[in-house]
Amino acid sequence: MEAVAAAHQEHWTRLVATLIRLTGDWTLAEDCAQDALATALERWPRDGVPGNPGGWLMTVARNRALDVLRRAATEDRKLRELALTTDPPAEPDDRLRLIFTCCHPALALESRVALTLRTVAGLPTSDIARAFLVTEPTMTRRLTRAKAKIADARIPYRVPEGDALGERLPGVLAVLYLLFNRGYDGEPLLADEAIRLARLLNTLMPTDPEVSSLLALFLLQHSRRHARRDTNGDLVPLDRQDRDAWDHPAIDEAVQILRRTPVTGPYALQAHIAACHATAATPSDTNWPDIARWYDELARIQPTPVIHLNRAVAHGYAYGPTAGLDQLATTKDIRHSYPMVIAVEADLTARTGDTERAKALFHEAAAASEDGPERRALLARAEELT
Amino acid sequence: MKYMMFVCTDTEPETDESRVPDIEVWVAENDAAGRRRDGNVLASPTAATTVRVRGGEVLLTDGPFTETKEVIVGFDILECADLDEAITVAAAHPMAHHGRIELRPYADL
Numbered sequence: 444m445e446a447v448a449a450a451h452q453e454h455w456t457r458l459v460a461t462l463i464r465l466t467g468d469w470t471l472a473e474d475c476a477q478d479a480l481a482t483a484l485e486r487w488p489r490d491g492v493p494g495n496p497g498g499w500l501m502t503v504a505r506n507r508a509l510d511v512l513r514r515a516a517t518e519d520r521k522l523r524e525l526a527l528t529t530d531p532p533a534e535p536d537d538r539l540r541l542i543f544t545c546c547h548p549a550l551a552l553e554s555r556v557a558l559t560l561r562t563v564a565g566l567p568t569s570d571i572a573r574a575f576l577v578t579e580p581t582m583t584r585r586l587t588r589a590k591a592k593i594a595d596a597r598i599p600y601r602v603p604e605g606d607a608l609g610e611r612l613p614g615v616l617a618v619l620y621l622l623f624n625r626g627y628d629g630e631p632l633l634a635d636e637a638i639r640l641a642r643l644l645n646t647l648m649p650t651d652p653e654v655s656s657l658l659a660l661f662l663l664q665h666s667r668r669h670a671r672r673d674t675n676g677d678l679v680p681l682d683r684q685d686r687d688a689w690d691h692p693a694i695d696e697a698v699q700i701l702r703r704t705p706v707t708g709p710y711a712l713q714a715h716i717a718a719c720h721a722t723a724a725t726p727s728d729t730n731w732p733d734i735a736r737w738y739d740e741l742a743r744i745q746p747t748p749v750i751h752l753n754r755a756v757a758h759g760y761a762y763g764p765t766a767g768l769d770q771l772a773t774t775k776d777i778r779h780s781y782p783m784v785i786a787v788e789a790d791l792t793a794r795t796g797d798t799e800r801a802k803a804l805f806h807e808a809a810a811a812s813e814d815g816p817e818r819r820a821l822l823a824r825a826e827e828l829t
Numbered sequence: 830m831k832y833m834m835f836v837c838t839d840t841e842p843e844t845d846e847s848r849v850p851d852i853e854v855w856v857a858e859n860d861a862a863g864r865r866r867d868g869n870v871l872a873s874p875t876a877a878t879t880v881r882v883r884g885g886e887v888l889l890t891d892g893p894f895t896e897t898k899e900v901i902v903g904f905d906i907l908e909c910a911d912l913d914e915a916i917t918v919a920a921a922h923p924m925a926h927h928g929r930i931e932l933r934p935y936a937d938l
Contacts (some may be wrong), residue, residue, distance in 0.1 A: 550913055596934045597830045598912040607913070 446492045447484045455480075455565035456496045456643065458504050458535035458627055463562075464600060466508055469590045473562065475511070479504035537561075538645045539602045542640075546596050546615040554589035555618050564636050574630045616710065618656050619644070623661050634665055651736045655704045656711035662697040664715035666690035677816035682726035694721045712741040714759075731761035735823075747786075748777040756787055764794040782811035786821055793828060803829045830935040831866070831935040832915045837902040845913075849926045857913075864918060868905030899929070 453699030455476060462472035462666040476539045490811055493499040509527050560566045572582035592598070603611045619637050623757070626634025641658040648654045670684040677751035682800045704711065725730040751774045759767020768791050771784070778784045805825035812818040831916075859865035879890040902924070910913040912932070919930045 547912075549916070595936070596932075597911045599913050603913070 444484055444488050445781070446496070447480060448485055449482060450496045450500060451480055451565060452639075454500050455540045456541065456563055457497065457536070458500055458564070459562055461501065462504060462508060464537045465505070466512070466523050467594075467600075468523075469562065469593065471508060471511060471772060475504040475507040476500075476508045476565070478507045485810045494556060502628070511763060512597075539644065540600050542615060542647075543599050543602050543611060544593065544598060544645065546611075546618045547593075548611070548614050549596065549598055550589055550592060552618075552621070554592075555614075556621060557582060557585050558589045559618055559640070560622070560636060564640060566632075566636065574633055612651065612653070615644070616653060619657060619661075620710075623664070629737035631668070634661075634668070637661060640666060646752065653710050654702045655700050656706075657707070659697040659700040659704070660710055660717055661716060661723050662693045662700075662712040665691040666697075666721060673698065673818075675816075680820070681720060684728075685719045686724070688719065696824075698722060709741060709745050712737050716741070731757060735761040739768060748774060748781060752777075752781065752784055752787060755791075759787075759791045759794070764791040768795070782808050785811060789824070791823075793824075798828050830909055830911060830915075831937075832909060832912075833933045833935070834868070834905040834907055834919055834922075835901050835931040835933065836905065836922065836924045837929050837931065838898075838900045838902055838924075840898040842874045845926040847882060850921050850923050855922055859905075859918060864907055864914075866906040866908055867883050870903040871901060874900050879910065902928070913934075 454590055457732055458476040458479065459472050462475055463469055466472060482497075482503050482588045483500060489491075490583070505527050509524060512523055512527070542559070542563055544557045545563055550558070553575075557571055560571045560574075561568060568582050568586065569579050572579045579584075602608065619640055620635050622640070623637035626637055627634065638658070638661045641654070641661050645654050666689050667681075667684060670686070670688040671679060673679050677762070696720055697714065699722075701711075706712065706715065718733050719730050719734045719737070735754070735757040736755045738750065742750050742754050752771070755767050755770035755774065760771045768788070771791065774781075774784055785804055785808035789801050789808055792804055793801035802825050805821050805828070809818050809821040809825065812821060853872065856868070874893045877891075877893040879892065879894040881888045881890075900927055905922075907918055909918065912934075915932050919925055920934055922930060924930060
């Protein structure tokens, strides 16, 4: 039933987050939220959708939790029963503490990712297992271990305050970023979830510039999802993509977000770079000097090989292939571990007019790449140079 | 919540020499706050004796039971509200800068 599916999307996180605060029991919280939704699936088609679906689900889930606690005679049962029966109806929003607890740095990164998908996003364990190419029992064990560590080591259920918030937020954003990239590389479910989670985080922390920027970055990258691959599944380079196939409402939304968000960190810089590409009507309309400037800043705060490489590409387009090759010289030491460096050198060399050398470089890059669409694209470039 | 804090050396050469805290200050502060319930420096692992009972017989081995390069050089018992507080206390210990610290919660069975 559609209303139940919508209720799952809208209310799952709040249901689970509140039940965890009241009972301290993660598995009980998930089970009761699941039960409440199952009950809705049974009742709503017959009795009609209640006026306040979220409130209805919360009541059913709380009663279910009470039932379970009354039957299990645990020591702190009375305490938890009391919390469940006396919590004021206008409870605070617990969703942010749920997110911060799932992303606690004392948990392994793979556990943080799995827990965020299961508990915050409400994805079935089987789907998460499939997305990460492990069996369902393996994923179940991973989730169980993570929940046990939260309980045993007493990882607090709260949003960090003051300096601690600034220290912990990048870790939360890194989990979403990993999810999105995993989705971008071929598991669309994860990209959609990452965007949904970024939207939720942006609603809960509307004044944090890096949170808003991360959402904008996701929207911009995701806007190319229907144009990134050709019918063979091969990657289509940005300058050859059908720009009409880009998701323009998503691009507009991202641009609006960036317009009102100050640039304070790496996600804002990446989002501005993505926006320069996304707002160019044709490849030749791309504002490369702006992109080169954003990359200069990004390379200052995150001097990674990949960023230096992209910076060289941007300088190549902004100020000519020789300027690009000069920048590329700073990445010499990584030439052997990143075939992309050779590919970029090949592209820049081709544009200087040295076709012979460019051709040899494209072949060298192809030989260093793994067999697949990337290698095919490099060989195709070599063939074009005659 | 009680945590056992194992204070260990580290085989990795990298250390953090910036603003290394003073151990006397660390002990005094955490004792005063009631967070540090006990703790001490341990004698070298060469003074360790490993004890096992097998087949009714007491078997002794000279030395620690694991031959690792990292050595437990001390311990502290912490009483903290939660893991975040314990992490803050551990990160303020000089050996977090020179070595490594393992926080183990009491299982409280």
